[in-house]
Amino acid sequence: MSKEPVAVVGIGQTKHVAARRDVSIAGLVREAARRALDDAELTWSDIDAVVIGKAPDFFEGVMMPELYLADALGAVGKPMLRVHTAGSVGGSTALVAAGLVAARVHTTVLTLAFEKQSESNAMWGLSLPIPFQQPLLAGAGGFFAPHVRAYMRRSGAPDTVGSLVAYKDRRNALKNPYAHLHEHDITLAKVQASPMLWDPIRYSETCPSSDGACALVLTDRAGAARAPRPPAWMHGGAMRSEPTLFAGKDFVSPRAGRDCAADVYRQAGIADPRRDIDAVEMYVPFSWYEPMWLENLGFAEEGEGWKLTESGVTELDGDLPVNMSGGVLSANPIGASGLIRFAEAALQVRGQAGEHQVERARRVLGHAYGGGSQFFSMWLVGSRPPES
Amino acid sequence: MPDVLKAPLVLEFPFTRSLGPVQSAFLTGLRERVVLGVRTDDGRTLVPPVEYDPVTAAELRDLVEVAPTGTVTTWAWNHRPRPGQPLGTPFAWVLVRLDGADTALLHALDAPGPDTVRTGLRVRIRWAEERTGAITDIACFEPYDGPAAEPTGHSGTFADPVTGIVTPARLDYTYTPGRAQSAHLQALAERRTVGERCPSCRKVYVPPRGACPTCGVATAEQVEVGPRGTVTTFCIVNIKARNLDIEVPYVYAHIALDGAGLALHGRIGGIPYDQVRMGLRVEPVWTEGARHPDHYRPTGEPDADYDTYKELL
Secondary structure (H helix, E strand, C coil): CCCCCCEEEEEEECCCECCCCCCCHHHHHHHHHHHHHHHHCCCHHHCCEEEEEECCHHHHCCCCHHHHCCCCCCCCCCCEEEECCHHHHHHHHHHHHHHHHHCCCCCEEEEEEEEEHHHCCHHHHHCCCCCCCCCCCCHHHHHHHHHHHHHHHHHCCCCCHHHHHHHHHHHHHCCCCCCCCCCCCCCHHHHHHCCEEEECEEHHHECCCCEEEEEEEEECHHHHHHCCCCCEEEEEEEEEECCCCCCCCCCCCCHHHHHHHHHHHHHHCCCCHHHHCCEEECCCCECCHHHHHHHHCCCCCCCCHHHHHHCCCCCCCCCCCECCCCCHHHCCCHHHHHHHHHHHHHHHHHCCCHHHCCCCCCEEEEEEEECCCCEEEEEEEECCCCCC | CCCCCCEEEEEEEEEEEECHHHHHHHHHHHHCCCEEEEECCCCCEECCCCCECCCCCCECCEEEEECCEEEEEEEEEECCCCCCCCCCCCEEEEEEEECCCCCCEEEEECCCCHHHCCCCCEEEEEECCCCCCCHHHEEEEEECCCCCCCCCCCCCCCCCCCCEEEEEEEEEEEECCHHHHHHHHHHHCCCCEEEEECCCCCCEECCCCCECCCCCCECCEEEEECCCEEEEEEEEECCCCCCCCCCCCEEEEEEEECCCCCCEEEEECCCCHHHCCCCCEEEEECCCCCCCCCEEEECCCCCCCHHHHCCCC
16 A cells, blocks of 8 residues: 655744743744644644654753643644654654654644753753763864865865855845844855854854744645645655764765665655755755755765855755755754754745745755764655655 | 773753743742642633643633642652752652642642541641742641631732743763773773774774674774874864863864774864864874873874875764
């Protein structure tokens, strides 16, 4: 028996900000969930199951969100699952939820991810004082910056490429009312003049620390037929994992990322991603990850990704827009960031992205990664139902 | 087999919590010696109050005051209180349904012994002397045989509400790095760097984990690597990290020790930060009493050719 087609019929997110002191975590997730239900014109009783994801427990000290948040999410008396995959968790959470619909276990599933970075300290969570180990010497940016340098060496990219990505994403964010950073006076010169934190990564090329939540309502073919607005259809979805460190690990272009993309393209019948995919919303916490992931995801040959960025292909009006929402560089509630990527892909193919809508976005890729570049989750959504 | 190391690992962090409207009113009420519940659409009063109805998922905002007196609905005797619990002497954990409430609140009951506690026992709140807007503003419950106290009909609106609290979390572990890493650490004490070779792919893991993550097989063959190595990639750190007493800027590098199958991380010294480059040959610099090399410095050898380390970035 073939799988049930999965449709996104409701999308909700909060306005991402540095600190949402006016709401509890329950209030924050409720806001996103309520907006997703409203978008789908459904009520709590229409939801059969809830799948929730969040950042690693130490990041905000909430160990059992499935217990704490069941009543805020209308999950009492229903199945509620929690998904864990570090920074990629938002994507994995949506894929677990989609699997429940595709397998006909449930008809309509609410999936949600969140983080309140203001209530915690992610850097503390990443640098626990493990006995006998050397402390991490450089912070999160310091962990990723050597990989960026490795990419620059491997590709020969000019050192301005990172600033072009940041400038583009921050301008895209100005068109997205939910983005955290709205830097109305942004200029390329300002990005290039911002302090060098972890050379080669500048301040303006890093993501902010945000509070926010994102929710989707996923349903089956019959649910999609009743939906008040055009659905986004899932054409493919996959997850892959690899160890944090191993001999032969390629941090610049991890094998798990390549394999994950290939699986999604195979499911979706994508022969040439550069030609067949209209836009990409990818997880870029430091600007240089745009060209790196363009290669990892097969949009460019190895060493060529930066040329797409430099030539304007990834601009909002370019041939392959990347991070239309403003991306992780413009809003990063870590636990929710992957789901926001997936949601943006769905918004685009539904034609509901507002000012940052890409014209004729028929097939869009949503991408998330996490841990030490070791967890990958992606989905490809389309404006039309899958053929088989 | 070498001794397996172990050490305490304490993780603690003062998480902050924004309360939202309902918890804010509840905790501010406790500060003012007022207990607030929340009324559901079908007329039940939930104490402690919640933001969303557990049955209908409806948003709840209708705050109502209940009495500081109530009835024990169930209980368990705590023979040996732990640090941080409400009372220092043995007490009963109780669920108390306050007069006017439909649900019960968990707290401590100060009672002389388990034989004095029963379901149905009437109790009242003993307020803490100093109250800040926290559940500990209720010091505990105590037995009470007077009439039910009358609520004052408080609206739940306060002039100076508590909007956030700090919830310190602490976990105590006994940590052990296991056999393979213990052997590695014991060799470091002799200023030798010892890894383990995978019997299948032949790669040398430093530090060793006791198994090869690629092949999924146990490793046992010990191999000494280094002491010299090659900087494979790096960044220049310009911002001071908390808890790290290192002058910025400094170079944080991936260093592939000669013979190792993957790079480890370290600081580069003994050379101006802006002269560090990929391929630089380095060696460890040890300081008295430290477990790990303090940093790595140039050996003076010619730089390694990119092709020799490009798989080790």
